[in-house]
Amino acid sequence: GESVGLHLPTLSVQEGDNSIINCAYSNSASDYFIWYKQESGKGPQFIIDIRSNMDKRQGQRVTVLLNKTVKHLSLQIAATQPGDSAVYFCAENIGDSGNKLVFGAGTILRVKS
């Protein structure tokens, strides 16, 4: 079946550096992508989203890039802080499946002080 996957299961960065978390997706029918942050013992928290008619979207300290040609999604976090330490999931919304989300495996981001 089709799935969303991540290249790096764990990413360690120094506080203040920029972080880049990558995600590959395989469903060409996906029209909407979301990044979530999940802290231990909590539910996923919405970070940023992007629709398939865009290739870049910026938020506060975060940027999502979408490359539909190679089916690749990335989350960039500027000036990473200790509070950014969490598991990050990309999710794709498959529009022709009742708007269900398919989640990637997750990347652990560890920020070193």
Place this chain on the structure above:
Amino acid sequence: GAVVSQHPSWVICKSGTSVKIECRSLDFQATTMFWYRQFPKQSLMLMATSNEGSKATYEQGVEKDKFLINHASLTLSTLTVTSAHPEDSSFYICSARLTSTDTQYFGPGTRLTVL
């Protein structure tokens, strides 16, 4: 905005008993809510889609008679784990879909432990 709550946040029950988990969208109406299960160090797995006023749609492999879903109002969906067994112990998370954007907002999760 777009806050989703779950109750209880954790529950411990004996094997064979039933447990009900509530999911509420606090500041928006949600015609569609979703229930996920997450095992330690794993991703979220969709169990079912809960539609207000109609039957839930279950994912392949999820027993509808074991995981009863009721979505009686635009702000409340409930998941009842019937005759729970230790293998049902997991982190159950709900989400509510904001219709205007299709974005799913998640609750804080419910930790179920079945003894």
